[in-house]
Amino acid sequence: MGELQIWEVFNASLMDHPFHLHGFFFQVIEANGKAPEYMAWKDTINLPPRSKVKIAWIPDNRPGMWMYHCHIIEHHAAGMMAHFEVIDGDKPYDEAIPSQAHHHHH
Numbered sequence: 001m002g003e004l005q006i007w008e009v010f011n012a013s014l015m016d017h018p019f020h021l022h023g024f025f026f027q028v029i030e031a032n033g034k035a036p037e038y039m040a041w042k043d044t045i046n047l048p049p050r051s052k053v054k055i056a057w058i059p060d061n062r063p064g065m066w067m068y069h070c071h072i073i074e075h076h077a078a079g080m081m082a083h084f085e086v087i088d089g090d091k092p093y094d095e096a097i098p099s100q101a102h103h104h105h106h
């Protein structure tokens with residue numbers, strides 16, 4: 001929580017994949033090695049084949065399990081998704097994630 005995240009997202013395939021970060025907004029700070037023409041808050045960015053973006057975002061005060069996934073539902077269903085944990089770094093690990101905090105919105 002509260003720690004700047006810089007993630008590199010790379011599409012190694014030969015088709016588009018719209019990357020969706022669930023429940024948070026990010027800014028694209030680099031696309032294929034170049035600064036974007038403008039900055040904007042997004043929760044989804046399309047990655048064309050063989051493209052790479054760098055995104056920046058900050059997990060706010062909502063610890064728990066979150067996810068990112070491809071926004072094409074068939075890809076998501078086929079496994080193009082992953083979970084990650086937002087933890088309160090000021091607490092011991094077993095207290096940092098409330099056990100009921102599973103955020104599965106669709």
Ligand SMILES: [Cu+2]
Pocket residue numbers: 016017018070071072075076080
């Ligand atoms: Cu996809």
